[in-house]
Each structure stands twice: as structure tokens, then as C-alpha cells.
Amino acid sequence: MDKIKLVENMFSKKEGLPDFSVGDTVKVLVKIPEGDKFRIHPFEGTVIERRGQGLTSSFTVRKMSYGEGVERTFPLYAQTIEGIELTRKGKVKRARLYYLRNRTGKAAKIEEKKPAA
Numbered sequence: 001m002d003k004i005k006l007v008e009n010m011f012s013k014k015e016g017l018p019d020f021s022v023g024d025t026v027k028v029l030v031k032i033p034e035g036d037k038f039r040i041h042p043f044e045g046t047v048i049e050r051r052g053q054g055l056t057s058s059f060t061v062r063k064m065s066y067g068e069g070v071e072r073t074f075p076l077y078a079q080t081i082e083g084i085e086l087t088r089k090g091k092v093k094r095a096r097l098y099y100l101r102n103r104t105g106k107a108a109k110i111e112e113k114k115p116a117a
Contacts, residue, residue: 008055011077020059022047022097023090023110028061028074029082040082043072046090046110048097062100064108069101089113 020026027044045063048071052058057076062069074081090110100108 005054011055017076017084018086020047020084020086022050022095023092025087025090025110026061027085027087028072029085030074031080031082044087045070045072046097046100048100050095062097064104067104069104071101 018026024047025045026047027042030041030043031038032041043061043063045061047059048062049060050057051060055077058073059076060071060073062071064070089112091113092110097110
């Protein structure tokens, strides 16, 4: 095993990460520093993109806030992420959901994936 993969294996073991993909609605719990303490701020939205693999992987979450679209890209193994909660699974056929940027309201909804029987 080469040295890069060895270092990645040491740092990539983060517990509590659900198996989520593009189209899922997730709640990302982000640590925000305030003085000498940290508070947890949830950022809930739809995953529109997953990028990379290993330690350099990241994902982009989009939410609507007061009628304005807000996107935020998170490195998957960042120290600022306290946890990720999977709210619902989405049924999509694409790897990138950039078309949601042009849609609002019901047009921006993603159908929920039915659980396997």
C-alpha cells in the first residue's frame, strides 16, 4: 500500500456518517466558533453533488432560505462537521442536480425513494 493511501486510511475513519447520495435530504451539523466555545448549527437541504473520493471528497447541499437559494460545499471529513443526519432518501437518476438552481417551490421537489420491501 502506498503512503498516501496509508495516511488516508488513518484519517478517514469518521463514525456516524450515514450512507447518503445525490438527491437525499440531509441535516449537516456544523461547529461554529463563538469566542472560546463552539455551537452546533444545523444546515438542512438537498444534496445536489458529491465529488471526489477518499479524504478529498466533498458534497454540496442546497436549501431555500427566505426565498433565496443557498448552497454550501462541505468537505466530508472536515473537523467542523459534527455529524450528518439523513432526513429522507430521494429518487433521482442524475449525479448532479444543478437544474434545481432554476426551480423554486413544488418544481424543486424531489420524489422520495420507497423503501425496499
